[in-house]
Amino acid sequence: MFSPLAMSNPLQDSPDQYALRMVNIDKYFGLIRALTSINLDVGRNEIVGLIGDNGAGKSTIVKILTGVFPPTSGELYIAGRKVDFRRYNVQSAHRHGIETVYQDKSLGEKQVLWRNFFIGRQIVNRFGFIDVKKQKAIANDIMLNTIGFRGKGITVDSTVSQLSGGERQGIAIGRAMYFEADLIILDEPTVALSLKEVAKVINFVHKIKEAGKASIYISHSLPDVYEVCDRFVVLDRGEIGASISKKEITLKELDDFLLEYAHGRKDKAKQ
Amino acid sequence: MNSLKAAYRFLGRLEGFAIATVLLVLYLVLIMVAPAVFTRPMIYFSFLETVPPTLIAALGLTLVITAGEIDLSFPAVVSLSGFALAWGWKTFDPAYCAVIGVVLALAAGALVGYINGLMVARIGVPSIMATLAANFFWYGISILLAGGLQQTLRGSDENFVHELLVGRWFLGIPLQAVWSLVLAVFLWFILNRHKFGESVMFIGDNANVARVMGVNVEATRIRLFTLHGMIAAFSGIILTLNIGVFYPNQGNYLLPAMASVFVGGTSIAGGAGSIFGTFFGSYVIGSLEAGVVATTISGYWVQVVEGGVMAAVVVLNAATGKGDFASLFSRFRHNRGVQEFRSSGVQKDESVG
Numbered sequence: 001m002f003s004p005l006a007m008s009n010p011l012q013d014s015p016d017q018y019a020l021r022m023v024n025i026d027k028y029f030g031l032i033r034a035l036t037s038i039n040l041d042v043g044r045n046e047i048v049g050l051i052g053d054n055g056a057g058k059s060t061i062v063k064i065l066t067g068v069f070p071p072t073s074g075e076l077y078i079a080g081r082k083v084d085f086r087r088y089n090v091q092s093a094h095r096h097g098i099e100t101v102y103q104d105k106s107l108g109e110k111q112v113l114w115r116n117f118f119i120g121r122q123i124v125n126r127f128g129f130i131d132v133k134k135q136k137a138i139a140n141d142i143m144l145n146t147i148g149f150r151g152k153g154i155t156v157d158s159t160v161s162q163l164s165g166g167e168r169q170g171i172a173i174g175r176a177m178y179f180e181a182d183l184i185i186l187d188e189p190t191v192a193l194s195l196k197e198v199a200k201v202i203n204f205v206h207k208i209k210e211a212g213k214a215s216i217y218i219s220h221s222l223p224d225v226y227e228v229c230d231r232f233v234v235l236d237r238g239e240i241g242a243s244i245s246k247k248e249i250t251l252k253e254l255d256d257f258l259l260e261y262a263h264g265r266k267d268k269a270k271q
Numbered sequence: 272m273n274s275l276k277a278a279y280r281f282l283g284r285l286e287g288f289a290i291a292t293v294l295l296v297l298y299l300v301l302i303m304v305a306p307a308v309f310t311r312p313m314i315y316f317s318f319l320e321t322v323p324p325t326l327i328a329a330l331g332l333t334l335v336i337t338a339g340e341i342d343l344s345f346p347a348v349v350s351l352s353g354f355a356l357a358w359g360w361k362t363f364d365p366a367y368c369a370v371i372g373v374v375l376a377l378a379a380g381a382l383v384g385y386i387n388g389l390m391v392a393r394i395g396v397p398s399i400m401a402t403l404a405a406n407f408f409w410y411g412i413s414i415l416l417a418g419g420l421q422q423t424l425r426g427s428d429e430n431f432v433h434e435l436l437v438g439r440w441f442l443g444i445p446l447q448a449v450w451s452l453v454l455a456v457f458l459w460f461i462l463n464r465h466k467f468g469e470s471v472m473f474i475g476d477n478a479n480v481a482r483v484m485g486v487n488v489e490a491t492r493i494r495l496f497t498l499h500g501m502i503a504a505f506s507g508i509i510l511t512l513n514i515g516v517f518y519p520n521q522g523n524y525l526l527p528a529m530a531s532v533f534v535g536g537t538s539i540a541g542g543a544g545s546i547f548g549t550f551f552g553s554y555v556i557g558s559l560e561a562g563v564v565a566t567t568i569s570g571y572w573v574q575v576v577e578g579g580v581m582a583a584v585v586v587l588n589a590a591t592g593k594g595d596f597a598s599l600f601s602r603f604r605h606n607r608g609v610q611e612f613r614s615s616g617v618q619k620d621e622s623v624g
Contacts, residue, residue, distance in 0.1 A: 091485060106483070108476040110542040119473055120485030128466045 018080065019044050019183045019214035020065070020098075025074030027060055027238075034060045035071070036239045042183065047205065047215045049225035051258070052235030058218050061235075062187055065216075066100050067093040079182065097182035099175075101189055106172040107160045114139040114156040117175050138178075146211075147174035147204055166197030173204045183214045190224055202228055222258070226251040234261065286459070287547030290535050293584055294555050301562045308565040319448035322557035324349070324510040326451045326550065329528040329535075330458050331502030333549045335398075336532055337462065338495055339475035339541025340391065344402040345503035347409035348383050349522025352376035352507035354413050357422040357517035369432035377504045383409055384500020388493030398496075406525075414519040427515045437513045447509045452550075454502070459546040471495060475541030531556045534584040555584070 020042040027035040035057050042048050050058050064071050070085035077083065078096050107116050114132075117139045123131045139156040143149040147170050160168060169189045176184045186205065190198045198221070205228040208215050219225050225232065226246070232254065234241040241261060244254070282288050302309040328345050335342045359372030383405065390401040427433045437447045462468035470491045473481040482488050511517050533539065534555060535548025559580060563573045 090483070094485065100483075102483075106480065108473045108480050108542070110476050111472060115469055115472075119469065119481070122466050122469065124466050129460070129464050130466060130469065132464065 017044070018042060018077065019046070020079075020216075021075075021077040022061075022064075023075040023077070025061075025064065025071045025076070027057075027064065028072045034238050035064075038074070038238075038240060040233060040240065042214050042216060043230075044182075044214055045209065045212050046231060047209055047217055047229045049229030049232045050216055050218045050235060051222070051225060051232055055237075056235040057238040058235055059187070060238075062100065062185055062216075062218065065093070065098060065183075065185060066090060067098075097180060098185065099179065099181035099183075100185040100187060101169060101172040101176060102187050106175075107168055109160045112157050112159055113143070113154075113171060116160060116171060117142060117156075117178070121179070142174045142178045143171075146177050147171075147207055149174070164197055164200075165193045166200035169193075169201045170204045173201075173208065177208065177211055177213065181213065183216065184208055185216045185218070187218050188220070189217075190219055190221060198224060222255055223251060226254060234258065236261070286545050287535065287549075287551050289588065290548050290551040290555060290584065293534075293587075294551050294558070297555060297558060297562065297580070301558075301565065305562070305565040305567070309562075314561065314565070316443060316445065317561070318554065318558055320445040320513065322553055323445075323447040323451040324506045324513075325524045325527050325531065325557060326553035327454060327506040327509065328503050328524065329531040329549050329553050330451070330455055330546060331499040332528055333532050333535070333537050333544045333546055334458065334462060334468075334471055334495060335499050336537055336539065337475050337541060337544030338471045338492065339478070340398040340492070340495070342384075342387065342402045342496065342499050342503075343399065343525060344383060344387060344405035344409060345499065345506070345528070346522040346525045347406045347413065348380045348500055348503035349507035349510060349524075350413040350519060351383065351409050352380050352504035353511040353517040353521055354417050354422075354519070355379040355504075356508055356511050357424060358416075360424045360427075361422065365426060365430075369427075369430045373432060373508055376508050377501050380500040380502075380504025380507070381497050382500070384497040384503075385493065387500065388496030391496065392489040392492035410520075417517070417519045419519055421519065422517045424511070424515050424517070427512060433512050437509060445513075447513060450509070454505075455546055455550045462544055462546060467491065467494065472542055472544070475543070477542075527556050528553075530581055534581055534588070536588045552584075555580070 018041050020040075022038050022040040025035055025038040025040075026033070038057075038061065040048075040061070050061070052058050063069055064076070067089045070088065075082060076085070076088075078098065108119065111119075114136045118130075118135050123134050123138075125131065136156050143154075143156065149167070149170060154163065154167070160171070163171065173184065173186075173189075189205075190201050193201065202224060205215065205217065209228075209230075217225060217229055230246055232242075232244045232246070232249075234244075242257075244257070249257070298309065308314050328349065332342060332345065353376070355375040355378070356372040359375045360368045362368070363371045387398070387402055387405055390396045390405075391398045424430075424433075435446070436450065437445065440446050440449060462471065470481065470486045470488075473484070473486055474488055474491060478488050507522060510521060531553040532549050533552075535550070535552030536545045537543070537548060556577075559577045560573055563576045564570065
């Protein structure tokens with residue numbers, strides 16, 4: 001298959017170290033600078049929380065990573081290999097192990113779960129007919145073993161409309177994990193969910209860590225981010241303001257830091 | 272009691288079971304009120320001959336509606352394909368004129384469908400507008416080409432293609448009834464077991480989700496309209512061969528075909544379709560008029576009864592979607608939103624067939 005990734009360069013860092021590296025990424029929309037020299041690394045089994053206000057550039061980063069549009073300049077390495085942006089799009093991002101779980105764009109509501117797991121990559125015979133038995137068996141396996149989905153009468157034959165918001169995210173995450181995603185981008189996965197449902201989603205994110213995969217977790221809710229992430233990257237008006245490891249900071253301190261950070265920014269603006 | 276419930280649940284999951292029951296009840300009622308007509312087999316053979324053209328078009332329409340689109344142009348395809356058949360018939364050698372005519376008719380249908388698909392998928396015209404315009408346009412072309420005149424298929428009764436498609440089988444069963452059943456089974460597998468059908472369902476459900484998950488939405492839509500064009504052409508072939516005459520204004524069964532799809536339980540909202548619902552629905556719609564006439568009540572009542580039965584069936588579909596009538600009445604009492612009302616009708620998408 002045609003690969004959008006250039007050959008690995010022996011001089012750069014060991015390909016095993018990072019799932020993803022963004023090096024000096026700039027993005028302009030016309031004259032507006034959305035991202036300024038972003039340097040962001042995500043380790044092979046690291047959950048990185050991306051924190052920032054609306055308009056800080058979080059979704060711009062996601063769109064560059066998932067191949068929706070290329071950056072103006074800068075380099076992107078996936079598993080140590082440099083990405084050629086001229087040949088990088090949503091499909092090739094999938095092929096190279098980057099999957100995104102959106103709040104509401106991931107599942108067909110009226111469709112049964114086993115169809116949702118395999119849409120776009122069905123197991124078919126050479127006439128294009130679906131192997132229903134096999135798909136159901138694998139879907140069942142994902143639900144029980146990959147994401148630990150048990151009970152309450154939900155089976156592979158349930159429709160998505162019967163699931164709660166948190167359960168839906170679980171299905172989308174489980175699907176991404178099954179299809180060998182090395183990096184799962186979770187874009188505000190807990191927006192509009194109740195506390196109980198948020199707890200479920202957090203549980204699913206822990207499964208990503210257990211499975212040895214990497215994730216970028218984007219959320220407004222600091223307690224959620226603190227609970228699941230290994231490292232926090234603060235994004236501020238298109239620049240990376242800080243990168244803090246969870247070991248160095250408590251939730252309270254992180255909260256205070258962000259408040260101070262925002263105040264400092266205001267003071268700066270006043271001067 | 273439990274086994275009764277289980278049996279009920281199993282039958283409820285069978286695709287088209289509800290509307291098949293309605294069809295059975297309809298015939299029972301007709302047998303009671305018009306025994307002279309409905310206790311003899313002739314009327315049923317007549318249905319098996321007259322319903323298939325509408326049924327075939329409605330089967331294709333079920334797929335289109337499942338994808339969240341609509342195709343109002345198939346009546347024009349029925350006319351255009353009939354013309355293509357008649358033209359091939361009179362132009363070529365009698366030995367193979369029928370085969371050429373059939374191929375030409377199918378090609379005409381595919382062309383019209385393909386152009387519809389391009390308009391909808393590539394240019395982004397809403398399908399209701401694109402196909403409405405197409406219906407006027409291609410009807411016009413058909414009438415123009417035929418010079419407004421009907422054409423007789425000479426010697427059609429002795430032709431083997433005629434025998435094969437609309438001839439009589441054992442006990443005198445019209446073959447078009449058999450072919451339409453074969454088509455229904457085939458399309459059920461396409462919709463429920465084929466990659467293409469699954470794409471159709473996801474596109475009807477939410478085209479953005481389908482796109483994000485790697486379904487080629489545009490190509491699927493174009494293929495879908497092309498397929499429906501060919502199915503409509505097949506309907507036109509059956510109709511024209513059966514009568515042995517092509518009429519430029521033939522194919523006026525847009526509304527009966529749409530009614531068949533909706534009484535069969537397919538939701539206008541898209542995302543789920545019931546092929547066998549449409550199958551039995553077509554026979555309900557197709558039997559109503561003759562049935563009401565046979566009861567010898569005044570002809571003015573025909574449409575009143577037809578409309579009443581259709582309304583009753585779609586209300587029943589919406590109500591039994593979740594298997595409880597109580598919720599139907601509570602909906603009326605509390606005047607809850609239409610959206611909720613609709614979504615409850617969509618529940619029966621997964622079926623045993």
